[in-house]
Amino acid sequence: MRSRYKMRWYLLFVLPLLLIFSSVVIVPFFMGIGYSFFSWDGLPLNPKIFVGFDNYIKLFSDVRFKDTAIRTILFMFCSVILINLIGICFALFVTSKLKCKNTIRMMLFMPYLIGGLILGYIWKFILGDGMAAIGEMVGNSSVFFNWLVNPKYSFIALIIVICWQMSGYVMVVYIAGLMNISEEVLEAATIDGAGYWQTLLRVKMPLLMPSFTICLFLSLSNCFKIYDINVSLTGGGPNNTTEMFAMNIYNEIFNKNNFGYGQAKAILFLLVVAVFTLIQVNITKKKEVES
Amino acid sequence: MKRFKNVILSCFLLILGICWISPVYIVFINSFKNRAELYENILAFPKEFSLEYYEKTTEKMEFMKVLGNSLFVTIVSTVLIIILSSMTAWMLVRNNNKISKIIFNVFVATMLIPFQTLMMPLLQEMGWFTNMGIPMIDSLGGLIFMNIGFGAGMAVFLYHGFIKSVPVALEEAARIDGCTPWGEFWRIVFPIIKPTTVTVAILDVIWLWNDYLLPSLVLTSKGKRTIPVATAAFFGQFTIQWNMAMAGLMLTMIPVIIFYLCAQKHIIRGVAAGAVKL
Numbered sequence: 001m002r003s004r005y006k007m008r009w010y011l012l013f014v015l016p017l018l019l020i021f022s023s024v025v026i027v028p029f030f031m032g033i034g035y036s037f038f039s040w041d042g043l044p045l046n047p048k049i050f051v052g053f054d055n056y057i058k059l060f061s062d063v064r065f066k067d068t069a070i071r072t073i074l075f076m077f078c079s080v081i082l083i084n085l086i087g088i089c090f091a092l093f094v095t096s097k098l099k100c101k102n103t104i105r106m107m108l109f110m111p112y113l114i115g116g117l118i119l120g121y122i123w124k125f126i127l128g129d130g131m132a133a134i135g136e137m138v139g140n141s142s143v144f145f146n147w148l149v150n151p152k153y154s155f156i157a158l159i160i161v162i163c164w165q166m167s168g169y170v171m172v173v174y175i176a177g178l179m180n181i182s183e184e185v186l187e188a189a190t191i192d193g194a195g196y197w198q199t200l201l202r203v204k205m206p207l208l209m210p211s212f213t214i215c216l217f218l219s220l221s222n223c224f225k226i227y228d229i230n231v232s233l234t235g236g237g238p239n240n241t242t243e244m245f246a247m248n249i250y251n252e253i254f255n256k257n258n259f260g261y262g263q264a265k266a267i268l269f270l271l272v273v274a275v276f277t278l279i280q281v282n283i284t285k286k287k288e289v290e291s
Numbered sequence: 292m293k294r295f296k297n298v299i300l301s302c303f304l305l306i307l308g309i310c311w312i313s314p315v316y317i318v319f320i321n322s323f324k325n326r327a328e329l330y331e332n333i334l335a336f337p338k339e340f341s342l343e344y345y346e347k348t349t350e351k352m353e354f355m356k357v358l359g360n361s362l363f364v365t366i367v368s369t370v371l372i373i374i375l376s377s378m379t380a381w382m383l384v385r386n387n388n389k390i391s392k393i394i395f396n397v398f399v400a401t402m403l404i405p406f407q408t409l410m411m412p413l414l415q416e417m418g419w420f421t422n423m424g425i426p427m428i429d430s431l432g433g434l435i436f437m438n439i440g441f442g443a444g445m446a447v448f449l450y451h452g453f454i455k456s457v458p459v460a461l462e463e464a465a466r467i468d469g470c471t472p473w474g475e476f477w478r479i480v481f482p483i484i485k486p487t488t489v490t491v492a493i494l495d496v497i498w499l500w501n502d503y504l505l506p507s508l509v510l511t512s513k514g515k516r517t518i519p520v521a522t523a524a525f526f527g528q529f530t531i532q533w534n535m536a537m538a539g540l541m542l543t544m545i546p547v548i549i550f551y552l553c554a555q556k557h558i559i560r561g562v563a564a565g566a567v568k569l
Contacts, residue, residue: 024440
């Protein structure tokens, strides 16, 4: 009697969310695995042809896809390093004992709130027409030209924008980590005669390892999944030279109508993201120390 | 000497901060200029502050309508995520049996799945629902439904972590006094877990307000667009007239900036708390 009463409440509390969650995440997940074995153009009336692992085999001979994958990984490495470097510098700056630190913290964090799509459009203006206009004004066109017509510079533009967005975010996490280091440890270091740099490298950095784990994880998965900025800043262009993983999947499915093949890419995408993040978390977790 | 050093460092940091947000400033000043003036010098101050372009873009983007849609979707989704996730997390913690553990682990594991992996099958499934008479595609309700599903993992995870540290004693006392689990949860537990609610609310508002891909796939008709979808459509429509576009971008940023100025401390704290608990 008692247990049935409990059971009813349990279901009442858990079931609504579980049902929504299952129909939005779980069911599509398994459907997606299924679709990846079929060849289908997305029209409901057209037949779905079972092709087994053909979609996955095809992935390895797809040149555009290979380029995209390599580019995304390169992009991820560059941006993750830059984001964390900038973030930790900012965090060290704004945890010093200055009066204006809160204002500055607020300014540095702001881009994160604006959202990828809008950020991309802002920078599209600055790095595209804006740069060209400045170039005409100062008469120097070696740096000041429309960056977004040049593949290499477009790639750099993407890195700049994601750094602008994410640095403030990881800064906030690093600040929390720095605040957690106890005064006693720092005092002990000073008494032992450690200077600023020694304290920073030998005491603060090792104690910050948990923050590194989190920030690397967040920036890594966000950079991998970059889509909004890609759409608004470069649109994949010029000539698909800045198309990233997520956008390639979108184009394959919704523009080229290769639903099955695109879904196979999407499954591979999941595996790649999972492998990279799990490796990273494992490596950095091992380096964490007890204070 | 020390004070002198501090002044220099402060100045340096202020300049850094101003440079960091200068792109927003560039958007702001250029949103008042006409086409010729804009290309003359994009860094210069505008000659006059006329709201002409703001009025035009407001009309073209149907900004008020779009703003309303965005507010509706963001607020309703966030509130529902909070209610449903906190209830679920509480039950999962307090009945820590095998099934609860499995459910919790599934919630957490799915946080790793990128949206791109789910989008196509999700749209198919929601298409079936729509055909069965439950409007999911091209409806704000459907979008909210999907948002709840995608926000659930993170919210349940954060609540789960916090509720584990809340002592059971109070709830037991309430139960002895004849409270149902419903009353127990809303009168006793929910007020205690308020810090996590703030964190979840802030993280979800930031995510939902800026979410682009899911709404762009789900909302097909013009009158139902949210701000990011409308912005993308606005930029896709014609070759970009930058002065108009700047006014449009400024309009989309104003709500965010107001929200940020009002709840600055909570936002920074909430984001940090949310990340640290991951």
